[in-house]
Amino acid sequence: MINIVLFGKPGAGKGTQAEFLKGKFNLTHLSTGDIFRYNIKNNTELGLLAKTFMDKGDLVPDAVTIKMLQSEVDQHQDSAGFLFDGFPRTIAQAEALDAFLSSKNQQINVTLAIDADDDVLVKRLLQRGKTSGRPDDQDEEKIRNRYEEYNEKTAPLVAYYQKQNKYHAVDGIGTIAEVTERLTQVLKTIL
């Protein structure tokens, strides 16, 4: 089994690249943001709870997110591996994921980071906000708050995965195809 964490700031291209990588490497793509949005669309209890955080650009509490992620993994027992997108986003989530996978005799094989500067990404998200309907893409203040959350709570994961020798970053600026190629090259040297 191959388990990959796709890592990057908001708007770095995690979801875009996951669409290509999941087919190439036969992986199940799990985006916690997409799963929350699906729940919001269907007015579930989880969706209503998550919405109060997401609309402001705040992270959803760890306990809620971890439980949801574990349940998604358990629903894909036959999967050849997972592409985790937007999870983990805190040290507590990363530790929970390591413990959860280890209880199944599995592990994270690699963390693939897509690097890009905040200013480029804020512009991308404002552009997407014109058509995406995502409340957290609508104004610069909410978008900036997502970067503050990232810097405070998610950035420490770089060191967490570097310590495990699992962190590999690629330049996220370029065409979508160029970034896919960079990520594929890293994966080929590891897998």
Ligand code: AP5
């Ligand atoms: P989430 O849905 O994960 O959003 P995000 O991380 O803020 O980032 P995006 O999904 O917006 O960006 P992306 O990196 O996937 O880029 P994309 O491919 O879309 O999370 C949303 C919220 O849910 C969080 O704020 C939080 O509240 C909650 N949440 C989710 N997970 C959580 C967790 N683990 N813990 C707690 N809370 C959690 O691309 C972005 C744009 O750029 C697109 O328009 C795309 O077309 C374009 N683009 C992509 N690549 C390129 C390129 N190479 N060149 C030019 N444009 C490009």
Ligand code: MG
């Ligand atoms: Mg995404």
